Amino acid sequence: MTGLVPLIALGAGAVLAMLLAPKAPAWLVRGVAGAAMALAAGVSALRLGLPVGDGPAILSDDGLARFGTLVASLTGLAALVWLRPAPPAREGPALMALATLGAALLSGATHAAPFFIGLELVTLSLIAMFVLPLTRPALEAGYKLLIMGGAGAASLLMGLAFLYAASGSLEFQGWTPVPGLRGDPLMAIGTAFLLGGLAFKFALVPFHMWAPDGFEGAPAAAAAFAGAASKAAVAIALVRLADVGLPEPVWSGALMALGAASILLGNFLALRQSSLTRMLGYSSVAHSGYIAVIVASGLAAPEAVPFYILAYAPALLAALCVGARLGPDPRIEDLRGLGWRSPLSGAALTLGLISLAGLPAVAGFIAKIYLFVAILSAGDWVSVVAAVIGSALGFYYYLRFVVIVWRRLPPGTEDTPYPVREAPAASAPALPLAEVAVLVSASALLLAAGLYPAPFTEVLAALVP
Amino acid sequence: MGLSGAFAIWAGALGLVAMALAITRPNVVHALIWVVAGLISLAAGFFALGAGFAGAVQILIYAGAIIAVFIFVVMTIDSGDAALARERVRLGKGWKLPLVLVLAVLAPVALSLPGGGLDGAPVAVPAQRLGALLFGPWAVAVEVASAMLIAALLGARHLARREGGQ
Numbered sequence: 001m002t003g004l005v006p007l008i009a010l011g012a013g014a015v016l017a018m019l020l021a022p023k024a025p026a027w028l029v030r031g032v033a034g035a036a037m038a039l040a041a042g043v044s045a046l047r048l049g050l051p052v053g054d055g056p057a058i059l060s061d062d063g064l065a066r067f068g069t070l071v072a073s074l075t076g077l078a079a080l081v082w083l084r085p086a087p088p089a090r091e092g093p094a095l096m097a098l099a100t101l102g103a104a105l106l107s108g109a110t111h112a113a114p115f116f117i118g119l120e121l122v123t124l125s126l127i128a129m130f131v132l133p134l135t136r137p138a139l140e141a142g143y144k145l146l147i148m149g150g151a152g153a154a155s156l157l158m159g160l161a162f163l164y165a166a167s168g169s170l171e172f173q174g175w176t177p178v179p180g181l182r183g184d185p186l187m188a189i190g191t192a193f194l195l196g197g198l199a200f201k202f203a204l205v206p207f208h209m210w211a212p213d214g215f216e217g218a219p220a221a222a223a224a225f226a227g228a229a230s231k232a233a234v235a236i237a238l239v240r241l242a243d244v245g246l247p248e249p250v251w252s253g254a255l256m257a258l259g260a261a262s263i264l265l266g267n268f269l270a271l272r273q274s275s276l277t278r279m280l281g282y283s284s285v286a287h288s289g290y291i292a293v294i295v296a297s298g299l300a301a302p303e304a305v306p307f308y309i310l311a312y313a314p315a316l317l318a319a320l321c322v323g324a325r326l327g328p329d330p331r332i333e334d335l336r337g338l339g340w341r342s343p344l345s346g347a348a349l350t351l352g353l354i355s356l357a358g359l360p361a362v363a364g365f366i367a368k369i370y371l372f373v374a375i376l377s378a379g380d381w382v383s384v385v386a387a388v389i390g391s392a393l394g395f396y397y398y399l400r401f402v403v404i405v406w407r408r409l410p411p412g413t414e415d416t417p418y419p420v421r422e423a424p425a426a427s428a429p430a431l432p433l434a435e436v437a438v439l440v441s442a443s444a445l446l447l448a449a450g451l452y453p454a455p456f457t458e459v460l461a462a463l464v465p
Numbered sequence: 466m467g468l469s470g471a472f473a474i475w476a477g478a479l480g481l482v483a484m485a486l487a488i489t490r491p492n493v494v495h496a497l498i499w500v501v502a503g504l505i506s507l508a509a510g511f512f513a514l515g516a517g518f519a520g521a522v523q524i525l526i527y528a529g530a531i532i533a534v535f536i537f538v539v540m541t542i543d544s545g546d547a548a549l550a551r552e553r554v555r556l557g558k559g560w561k562l563p564l565v566l567v568l569a570v571l572a573p574v575a576l577s578l579p580g581g582g583l584d585g586a587p588v589a590v591p592a593q594r595l596g597a598l599l600f601g602p603w604a605v606a607v608e609v610a611s612a613m614l615i616a617a618l619l620g621a622r623h624l625a626r627r628e629g630g631q
Contacts, residue, residue, distance in 0.1 A: 004605070007605065007609075011608065011609070011612055014612065014615065015615070018615065018619065056602055056603075056604065056605050057602040058602060058603060058605065058606060059605060091619045091622075091623055094615075094619060095616060095619055095620075098612055098615060098616045098619075099616075101609065101612055102609070102612075102613075105605075105609050111606075113603055113606040114605065114606045114609070117606050117609050117610050117613060118609070120613055121609060121612055121613045121616060124613055124616040124617050124620065125616040125620075127620055128616055128617075128619050128620025128623060131620065131623065131624060132623065134623075134624075162574070185573040185574070185576070186573070186574060189570065189573060189574065
């Protein structure tokens with residue numbers, strides 16, 4: 001039952017942070033939520049390589065669940081560092097702990113009930129975190145996530161109901177089709193609805209509209225969690241569902257089509273963005289597409305999806321952390337010369353962006369190799385073409401942002417370290433220690449996994465039974 | 466098919482008629498009352514098939530709580546003759562595509578149900594078995610469902626506080 005310790009810690013931390021929020025000082029509230037996440041991350045990291053434990057029948061305590069909990073807790077912890085909403089929003093840390101709890105539950109779910117509750121807990125907490133600043137763009141982003149998340153939840157429930165009607169089981173493993181049994185059309189419709197619902201949560205085209213608005217309007221911490229932790233948890237749920245053998249060609253075909261469309265459209269729409277966060281929003285749609293295509297290709301390499309998460313999450317965190325420093329909705333011109341004025345920010349942003357682009361020496365390159373090995377071995381040429389075009393477009397728009405970071409400013413304007421158009425009160429000249437820690441550890445992880453990936457791939461390959 | 470099966474089918478047919486009327490009534494309050502009627506028919510079907518707890522939930526929570534709140538909200542909004550006329554125009558057009566979509570989803574479902582679905586006498590499922598499930602193997606899911614309510618509560622409170630001018 002040790003597998004439940006992270007869930008209990010996160011739940012208790014969330015409740016405690018909520019109760020403390022009205023009266024206690026802000027650092028204490030953040031500390032309580034942060035301690036719960038650190039405990040959850042530590043327990044999952046220590047148990048990463050242990051054999052599958054026993055627990056409640058509806059949750060699995062295996063390597064994938066521990067990896068998902070670890071990613072969610074570390075992302076939550078990093079996001080907590082720069083969760084700087086408007087003064088009355090003291091609910092932030094409690095909501096972040098709740099979202100982490102949802103992602104941890106989702107990555108362990110082998111049953112429809114924790115699967116749905118985990119997804120909805122993540123979505124509801126994200127909606128609340130999106131609207132924390134109470135600005136127009138934030139409210140719009142939260143409203144879009146509310147409506148689209150509601151539609152996704154409805155589709156998901158419909159799919160689960162059909163799968164239950166056809167198979168009589170709420171366990172994932174009970175959905176493995178029995179040849180010759182009636183009810184196959186029901187299974188196929190159920191799978192289609194299930195995929196539709198997951199596509200909303202995973203921001204796959206054509207259900208992606210909330211992602212760019214969320215990245216642009218919501219607080220960077222909430223966007224980072226939506227992009228990294230919740231995406232990792234849904235990806236792990238997809239890996240588990242791929243193991244079930246849901247009816248073909250609905251499962252692989254639809255997932256492949258959604259993935260290829262997301263790669264193409266996400267990259268095309270990111271191409272001309274001049275806002276860093278909006279570009280990252282569209283790029284997150286494209287990266288969801290890459291993961292969906294890997295899952296649809298049959299997962300020949302079991303560590304492919306965990307490694308993709310390992311490469312994607314720190315890169316996104318680093319880029320969003322630097323972006324949050326520059327004020328709300330940083331534009332490409334705000335980045336000019338950043339590398340010379342704040343070398344750490346510039347270097348972390350550069351590493352994050354070239355990892356997202358998939359250039360060598362960083363983890364994103366290895367992730368791209370896994371992607372191409374997976375789709376080439378599956379031999380689906382549509383997705384190969386989509387991935388090639390998407391990667392080529394990615395080089396262009398990520399490097400556009402990298403190049404401007406290292407351009408020198410015109411003389412006479414070097415005084416202010418962060419020349420933002422309207423300097424927000426929160427952006428102090430020097431980086432706080434906690435953000436330095438986030439940037440350094442994200443950069444170190446990207447470089448380590450990119451230069452010497454063998455230990456990482458060994459650990460991750462052992463996660464999947 | 467026994468007497469209870471026949472009753473369940475009758476209740477289901479009544480529910481279908483009520484829900485069709487709910488969609489086609491231009492007056493919103495009338496439509497909501499028909500939704501209540503449809504939900505009660507559904508609950509009658511559940512009772513006939515032995516799922517007494519599901520039937521009770523259907524009446525108490527869906528018909529009793531959720532739709533009642535909807536009716537109160539709608540009644541506080543003034544919907545005069547103009548709204549009626551607008552709804553009539555909207556109902557006149559644009560109903561064909563949704564109907565085709567619904568049939569496209571429902572037809573394979575209806576065709577694939579094994580043997581009409583009502584073979585033999587229905588087996589009653591007592592509420593104790595559901596309770597044993599909720600407090601036994603599903604306990605984690607129930608606990609986290611309460612966390613979901615906390616998240617919704619925090620979000621709603623945060624949004625409402627601004628309107629209070631605080």
